Amino acid sequence: xxxxxxxxxxxxxxxxxxxxxxxxxxxxxxxxxxxxxxxxxxxxxxxxxxxxxxxxxxxxxxxxxxxxxxxxxxxxxxxxxxxxxxxxxxxxxxxxxxxxxxxxxxxxxxxxxxxxxxxxxxxxxxxxxxxxxxxxxxxxxxxxxxxxxxxxxxxxxxxxxxxxxxxxxxxxxxxxxxxxxxxxxxxxxxxxxxxxxxxxxxxxxxxxxxxxxxxxxxxxxxxxxxxxxxxxxxxxxxxxxxxxxxxxxxxxxxxxxxxxxxxxxxxxxxxxxxxxxxxxxxxxxxxxxxxxxxxxxxxxxxxxxxxxxxxxxxxxxxxxxxxxxxxxxxxxxxxxxxxxxxxxxxxxxxxxxxxxxxxxxxxxxxxxxxxx
Numbered sequence: 058x059x060x061x062x063x064x065x066x067x068x069x070x071x072x073x074x075x076x077x078x079x080x081x082x083x084x085x086x087x088x089x090x091x092x093x094x095x096x097x098x099x100x101x102x103x104x105x106x107x108x109x110x111x112x113x114x115x116x117x118x119x120x121x122x123x124x125x126x127x128x129x130x131x132x133x134x135x136x137x138x139x140x141x142x143x144x145x146x147x148x149x150x151x152x153x154x155x156x157x158x159x160x161x162x163x164x165x166x167x168x169x170x171x172x173x174x175x176x177x178x179x180x181x182x183x184x185x186x187x188x189x190x191x192x193x194x195x196x197x198x199x200x201x202x203x204x205x206x207x208x209x210x211x212x213x214x215x216x217x218x219x220x221x222x223x224x225x226x227x228x229x230x231x232x233x234x235x236x237x238x239x240x241x242x243x244x245x246x247x248x249x250x251x252x253x254x255x256x257x258x259x260x261x262x263x264x265x266x267x268x269x270x271x272x273x274x275x276x277x278x279x280x281x282x283x284x285x286x287x288x289x290x291x292x293x294x295x296x297x298x299x300x301x302x303x304x305x306x307x308x309x310x311x312x313x314x315x316x317x318x319x320x321x322x323x324x325x326x327x328x329x330x331x332x333x334x335x336x337x338x339x340x341x342x343x344x345x346x347x348x349x350x351x352x353x354x355x356x357x358x359x360x361x362x363x364x365x366x367x368x369x370x371x372x373x374x375x376x377x378x379x380x381x382x383x384x385x386x387x388x389x390x391x392x393x394x395x396x397x398x399x400x401x402x403x404x405x406x407x408x409x410x411x412x413x414x415x416x417x418x419x420x421x422x423x424x425x426x427x428x429x
Contacts, residue, residue, distance in 0.1 A: 059251035059291035061221075063180060064159045067131040072377060082313040082342060084130040085370050088328045090319035091116040091149060095139040097165055097199045104138055114320055118148045124318040125153055127338045134185070136163040136328075147175045154181045161185040163225055165204065166211035173218050183221035183250065186212055190226070191240045198229070212247050222249045223293045229257045230270050234281035241282075241290050251293030254279075255365045256302070271361050276304035283394075296389035297372035297382075298365060305394070306375070310351035310359060314370020316341060326350045328366045330358055 068085060075083040092115035093104045105112065116124075125133055133153055140146055141164050153160045163185045176182070189198040192205040215222050224244050228237065244252055256275040270278065279302040292299060300306040312327035322334035323341040330350070335341035351367070352359050376386045 059293055061159070061180065061250075064132065067159060068373070071129075071131045072373065076377070082311075082347065084128050084314060084316050084338075085373060086132040086134055086315045086366075087125060087128045087130040088315055088317040088366065089116075089121055089124060089133055089135050090137060090317065091121055091135065091140065091143050091146075093138045093320065094142050095137060095165075096142060096167055097139070097201060097204070099199045111320065115143050116320060118145050118152055121149050122152050122156075124338070125156060125158060128316060128318070130158075130316075132159045132161070134161045134163060139167070140164055141168040141172055150176060150182065154179050157181060159183075161223065163187065165199065166208040167204065169211040170207075170214045173214060173220070176220070178219040178221075180221070183223050184215055185223045185225045185253070186249075188224045188226055188240075188244065189228070190232070191236060191243065194232070194236065194240070198227075209247065212249060216248050222247075223251050223253060224249055225253045227255055227257045228270070228278065230274060232278055234278065237282045238286075241286075245290060249291075251291045253293050253365065254302070256363050270363075272363060275302065275363050279303045294365065295369060295372040295376070295386070296394070297375050297386055298369050300389065300394060301368055301372065302363065303394075306372075308368050308371040308375060309353055310362070310367035311370040311374060312350055312367050313342065313345075313347060314373070315366040329362065329364060 071083075071085070092112075093107050094112045094115070095102075095105050098105060135149070140162055143149065146162075150160065150162060159181055161183050165187045166184070169184060169186075186208055187199075188205070188208055189195045195205040195208070196202050212222050212224075226240075241252065256270040256278070279299075283299060283303055297306055297308070301308045312330075315328060316338065317324040317328040318338075322336055323338055324331060325333045325335060325341065325345045326347065327350070335344060348354060350356055350359055352362075375382045377383065
């Protein structure tokens, strides 16, 4: 695991306060979408399928700051669309950093290298570069040749300039384990801080509906990729979540852990499903029927999903849920997963802890007619 100590401590304080207050549902990461416009048209993303009048709009810096303050999560991620297309992105980034939130700007990096002089390095700011594999796989994923090379050049430039850089990769049904392992080696050689990985989830408006992974296939893919990974790879994710991807740890989705705010308001119930919107964060938390979501609910939309936006908060909950969960997370963090077998081993059921203070160990070019 490669998560900054300051970020871990910020999450620790936030979780401790929420548990002392008796809150069972609380946010950890705010997904802030200031626009849906993008300079790519990825086959696995449905964001730019919105009407042209929606793609022309964007949130103001004041609206972004209000959402950050209202939510109170210690971490903010800015996906999109492509955030660097926002005309006031510098102001938005500076304002969130000034609030001492750990900010991840999720970008395809096409514009990043030319825009780097507009930003100031900070321990609170990281550029999360979208890379879905090596050159062949990534360029196919984003439906444009040459994007991988631009992203790699931007990563190198950002590292030279002193910025924190992570990567964010979504794997689909056509992923080849050995190519993925080679990709992870390449990413580490670029000097990034850590990687995030997740199986693709089926956006209803995504052009390609054939290559999303089922749960069973996800487990098999990640077991093959992560088996005997050694210590050469660093992930900006909980080791519990990685074990969940391999099928070695049972988790239940916690969609309230990663609330999403966009042009339409607070999205119910999560970043991936669109079941209506709330006008305020309080309304989102109070009026969403949370029991209707997650695999245990029987909701067909949730049965195959293993995306990190719902299961990373569940991994944090598992760490805090019992001394057994906490100690196993410590073991995974320090020693890594057992290497003797690639077969999944189910953990014991995790029950709530007696103490609330357990420490934590822890889309792109758009056709001209769409934006004219």
